[in-house]
Amino acid sequence: MSRRILLAAPPLCELAEAGSSHATFLLLPHPRHSQPAYYLPHPAAPGTPQLLELLKIAPSSGARSWFLTPDEEAETPATALLGEGEVVRDGALHLLAPIDPLFLLLPILSTLQPWSELPYLPPDDLFERCASLCGAELARQHNASMKEASARQKDKSRQMDVELVDEDTEWEDVGRFGALDFVQRRLMDLCDRLDVSPTLTTVRPSKARTIAALEVKLSYLSSAATFDAAPTTLGRQLARALDADATDEERAAARRRIASDTLGDHVCESWLAELAAHTEGAGQKEAEAAQS
Structure with missing residues (x-):
């Protein structure tokens, strides 16, 4: 498995060192172009970011690598001159930057347009619909790309087999994202709500x-x-x-x-x-x- 350099705030480092199962990336539609991108939800103290975006800063041209020195405290006179260290072949720098869930909700909820024709739904049902629609759209884009790549093959006898994806599939991470408490709270800022009963609230994007x-x-x-x-x-x-x-x-x-x-x-x-x-x-x- 290749290694990468990742910059993260101290609370996230402590979370990773503790081996928390909550430090799991979600693959979600990017707010600008709706293509899959990685985001990390994490349990945070009140007033601190609860969703982080994985960003990549890479050199514009040429191959780059990271040269990492060994831990100086662990060095001994016998090993100090051996050049013990590490080379990370991926020269990109990966960052975890805070992002408002609002931006991720936009492309997800937009799959339900036109909103005015949408019935009021419980948040869980709303995200279930979104997961199905996002999954279908991603599958359609993949299938169209594969067909186009196959059609570009000049030698018809050597055209590659097209492996298509079932379009009747859910984007599971969209559902996981929608189940997060802080995401559902942010959802309320974008929706009209209808309280059906003391225990049931329904929403419709506005x-x-x-x-x-x-x-x-x-x-x-x-x-x-x-x-x-x-x-x-x-x-x-x-x-x-x-x-x-x-x-x-x-x-x-x-x-x-x-x-x-x-x-x-x-x-x-x-x-x-x-x-x-x-x-x-x-x-x-x-x-x-x-x-x-």
Whole structure:
């Protein structure tokens, strides 16, 4: 088994060292392109991230490796000159970065569109439908890719056998993701709810609530305080986008553009378009109200 370099926060390292069964990755649709990606849910203290995204930073060209030195405390004079260490062939750096479950809920719930025609369902039933629809879509994409690859073979006599996947299958990790308590709590921010009884709550995804949740994200990300807290990333982009004598209005508009582009890393184009249309409509209403 090949080894990789992974950076993780201390609580996660303690979790791994303890051999906790909770440290299990889930393979879920990526928020932007819906292709499978790895995410790690973990038991965390209140106020700390409960979902982490596995990111990979790899060199753009050429092969790279990691050269790891041995533990200096374990070295002895007899072994110090032997060059005992380790070479990790995979030169990429893997990171575990916090991510809001909201972003993963978007592509999963979007499989149920149009939401207005959806009945109110218990959260478990909702995610069961999503798991089936996500699994079917992933299977269709795989089958289409395999057929296309086979058709590209110039030598018809040597065309590869196409191994297709049953499209009537569930994406099991989608169901596991939906069963997590913190995911179901976040789901409530995106749904209208109907309490059928004291013990049964049903939900239906709401476009208005989803846009409102994204607007909260965008407003926070575009605030001056957020940019001041990230001078080497967001702050640097802002400095490049503005002249030194830019007005406060120009700076606010530039921050919002940069924040929207950043949000696009975890939101698909269709939801960004919905958010932009909502913002434009709200701006027009404010302008009309100011004139009246």
